[in-house]
Amino acid sequence: MLFRLVLPGGQERRTLLTGGTNVDIKRDTSGKKTKQIIYGVVGAVALISLTVFLSTLERAAPTVQSATLWMDQVRRGVLVLERRGAGTLVPEEIRAVAARSAGRVEEILLLPGAPVEADTVVIRLSNPDLELAAQNASWDLAVEQANYRNLEVQLETQRLQRLSQAAAMFAGYQTARITYQRDLELFAEELASERDMLLSKAVAEEFEERNALEQESLRIFQDSIAAQLDVAQSQLQQREARYELAAADLRGLNVTAGIRGVLQEMPMEVGQSVTPGTVLARVVQPEKLKAELRIPETQAKDIVVGQSVIVDMRTATIPGRVSRIDPSASQGTVTVDVELLMDPLPVGARPQLSVDGTVEIQRLTDVLYVGKPAYGQSNSQVQLFRLVDDGAYAVRTIVRLGLGSVNLIEVVQGLTEGDQVILSDMSKWDSVDRVRIR
Secondary structure (H helix, E strand, O other), X not given: OEEEEEOOOOOEEEEEEEOOEEEEEEEOOHHXXXXXXXXXXXXXXXXXXXXXXXXXXXOOOOEEOHHXXXXXXXXXXXXXXXXXXXXXXXXXXXXXXXXXOOEEEEEEOOOOOOEEOOOOEEEEEEOHHHHHHHHHHHXXXXXXXXXXXXXXXXXXXXXXXXXXXXXXXXXXXXXXXXXXXXXXXXXXXXXXXXXXXXXXXXXXXXXXXXXXXXXXXXXXXXXXXXXXXXXXXXHHHHHHHHHHHHHHHHHOOEEEOOOOEEEEEOOOOOOXXXXXXXXXXXXXXXXXXXXEEEEEOOOHHHOOOOOEEEEEOOOOEEEEEEEEEEEEEEOOEEEEEEEEOOOOOOOOOOOOOEEEEEEEEEEEEEEEEEEOOOOOXXXXXXXXXXXEOOOOEXXXXXXXXXXXXXXXXXXXXXXXXXXXXXXXXXXXXXXXXXEEEO
16 A cells, blocks of 8 residues: 655655555655746746836826816917006096085085086085174175275365365466566566566566475375375275175085086085085086006006006996006005096996906017916916827927916917917826826
8 A cells, every 4th residue: 555645845755555564655846846936936027027017108198178178279460468457437526515614504405416517506504603794794895985985085175175276376376477577578678677577586486486396296195195095995905805705605605516517425414513624515527537447566567658548347448548657556456547538438437337447568569379378477487288189188398488468478489370278277287298188
C-alpha cells in the first residue's frame, strides 16, 4: 500500500507498505516552485507596465453644457470706448422761495405740482408790525414831501426878492452912468461946473460897484438855493427809500414764485411762524433739466468736459454733453453733470427720474475686439477658452487685452478675427486645459 505525505518545504514523501515493511520514496518539487516565482514576477511586471501605460493616456476632457456658457466671436472694426453710470434728471435751476421778513403763515394757496408764473402768490403771511411800520413810513414820507415843497416856495420867494433888489440896483447904476455922461458933455461945453461933473462921476462909480456886488450876491444866493434843495432832496429820497423798503416788506407777506415753473416743495403749515430767510417753497422749471450721472471713480478719470453722452430714460434716449465733473468722489462714485441737447424733452422727462448715461470716451478704428470677459480688465492678460473642432471642444488660450469699454474690450494678442471664446466664468475648470462642449 502507498501513502503520500507532504513535508514542510514542499517535499513529498511516499511510503510503500509491503508485507509489513515501510518503504519511503522521496520526490523532488523544486521545479514547481521556480515556476511560481516566474509567474509572480511576470504578473508584477505586467501590472507595472499597465499602470505606466494608463498614466501616459490623456485625461478625458470634462463636459460643459453650452446653455450655461456666455460666448462671443472676435470681430474687427470700430470699437467705441464708453463709460456708463446711473443717475437722475434734475432741474437746471431751482428757485428757493424764502421769507423776506418774519411772519406767520396765514394761508397756503397752492400745493406741490401746481404750475406757477413769476408773480403767482403761493403763500400769504401776516405781520402787524410790518403793517404799522409801512403806515408810519408813509406818513413820514408825506411830511417830508410837504417840507420839501414848502422849502421850494420859500427859496423861490427869496430868489424873486433878490432879483428885484438886483434889478433896482442895476437901474440906479444905469441912471448914475447916464447922469455922469450928461454932466461930462455939459462940462466939455462949459455949461456945467467941474464939481458937478466929478460928483456925477463918483455917484456913477459907486453904483457900478454896488451893482457888481449885487449881481455876485444874486449868483451866490442862487447857488445856495440849489444846495439847500439838494439837501432837502436827499432827505426826501431817504424817506422814500424807507417807505419803499417798508412797503416791499409788506408786499413780501404775499410770497410769489419768482419764476415760471412748477411748485416742487411746500413744507409750510398754516399758523407756522417763520423768520427772515426761511425757505417757504421751491420752484423748478421742468422743461429745463440736466442729468446727474454717478460714474465709478475708477472710470471717471477718462471723462472730460465736452464728451458726448446718451441718456437713457427707458422710454426714450436723449443726446447730451458733459458740462461739469465734480472734483471730489463720494461713496466710490464721481458726479458728472450732463447738458441735455434736445428741445423739447421727451414726454415723461421730469425731475428725479432715474436714468442711465453712456459717455463716449474714444473711438478705435480697425481693431480686434470681443465681449468683455467676466474677469477681464483693460490692459491685462487673461486665460480664455477658445472653441475648436467646430465648437465641440474649447481649449485654454492666453489672451492679452487692451482698452476696454462697457461691454466690449480690445484684443491685442492671442486671438484672431472669427475666433469664438467663452466669456463666462470658467474658474471651475482651472485644473484642465480642454473642455468638451455639449
